[in-house]
Amino acid sequence: MRILQALFFPPEQPGGVSSMIPYIQERFNKIGWPMELFSLPKRVRGKGQEEIVFETFDPKAFEGHPIVDKYLQTYKDYVWWTKLRMTKRFDLIHAHHPIAGLVMKQLYPDTPLAMTIHSSYERELILNGKIEEGSPEHRFLTSIYRELEVKADKILTVSDSFRQYLKPYMEDVDRIKVIPNGFDEKRFKPISHENEVVQLITVCRLVPAKGLDILLHACADLKRKGHPFVLHIIGDGPIRPELEQLALQLDLYDDIIFYGYMLHPEEFMPFFDVFVLPSRAEAFGSVFAEAALCWLALIGTNVGGIAEQIDDGVNGLLVPPEDPAALSEALEKVITDPVFRYNMARHAWNKAKKVYSLQRVISQLKQVYVELKPES
CATH class of the missing domain: 3.40.50.2000 (Glycogen Phosphorylase B;)
Structure with missing residues (x-):
């Protein structure tokens, strides 16, 4: 055929x-x-x-x-x-x-x-x-x-x-x-590592639908609570200048790295600890499955295909959209409890290999x- x-x-x-x-x-x-x-x-x-x-x-x-x-x-x-x-x-x-x-x-x-x-x-x-x-x-x-x-x-x-x-x-x-x-599992190579400071990563087009403004406000709340982290943002799009300005306003300039567009982010993801993306809508959300295959803990919003990939509290955490306080609380859980974070990442990897x-x-x-x- x-x-x-x-x-x-x-x-x-x-x-x-x-x-x-x-x-x-x-x-x-x-x-x-x-x-x-x-x-x-x-x-x-x-x-x-x-x-x-x-x-x-x-x-x-x-x-x-x-x-x-x-x-x-x-x-x-x-x-x-x-x-x-x-x-x-x-x-x-x-x-x-x-x-x-x-x-x-x-x-x-x-x-x-x-x-x-x-x-x-x-x-x-x-x-x-x-x-x-x-x-x-x-x-x-x-x-x-x-x-x-x-x-x-x-x-x-x-x-x-x-x-x-x-x-x-x-x-x-x-x-x-x-x-x-x-997804072809051969593309994803989880790497055993220990980061002294928890490394958060998100990969998306920089548009309002992805909810990165919510993520930055949640990260500002984390910082006020005294939790160290680094947020890596891979992707480009029309609201990048607005997001960079918001990062400055929220005193997050030293805690965020904007990388711009990257052709194969899955080669980069295994070095991080938590994948987070508070989308306002998502038909499937392929990047969550990709992050799971890189052995990352997952945090996403309870919308669309994300909610079908994440079993809340088992292989990731689900939060309501448009809720920086709930997102901050979820991030705090995975940052302060490395065992919980590791177990979620392991379950995410197991489900992704089986289902996706x-x-x-x-x-x-x-x-x-x-x-x-x-x-x-």
Whole structure:
């Protein structure tokens, strides 16, 4: 069976799809199922001109809003690029972004399409203050889910909580199969170490949705209580200047290191003690599983896929979102009790190896692919 993995942009960013799809490709190729990757280069802008026609709603009704217009132009660019560069035929296409999925079904209607919805662009935009709930942009982006439901032969997503999130926008979410992300264990090499001062780490894009302002306020509270720590922030994004300024205001300048973007943070993580990320929303939260495989204690918010990965008090600690006091208390627990911290990290590693193995993902995907194309 020849399979195409249709991505949005090239898999060169850390986390989520990029941390998984190239390794899935490698495993399938080894077992004799040829698999290729296809994506839209970031340099392709403004090339597509074809009119877009959807079956379940009229996208023209939402034109005139910058985010919608950019989305539609990217769709047209994906059509243009696919027609230009796709020279092979595949037995099955597995898409990992709504644009990729809808374009592939438009151009290759007779090829079975599996579609994994990894996250909600509209929810991220709302949390990042770019759009308002119920706005035309929000209604456009959520209408895409129904279009996917009609066009895709099989819909997948990464967590039970995200499947429930989709319920208002689809007619039958019970059709959706949940396949949590999986990770190649060979990438993660836990290192036995003892840090005199507890080292906290977070890895994310620096945007409001990740709740790093909450983390800094929690760290300021820790410092006032006299608990030493160092916070390492890996990632970049539009609010980095604001976060750096907040760190100065909270007297945390000497306790935080901003690293910027890093291609393979998993090579760095094993030297730290605690992974913490107080996201305001998260469909899955791949970085938690990655941190667990690096043998770190986990602290996250009780939202989305994070709450499915962390069993509170066993392999990590869950706190409410938007609650710096609760986050500070959780951090205090792991900083002041190294045995508790070690045991949580051990349980996190055990669960991640068992539940988030790449081999489990390969097995589940093979089943989906055979169901969609049984004769191959």
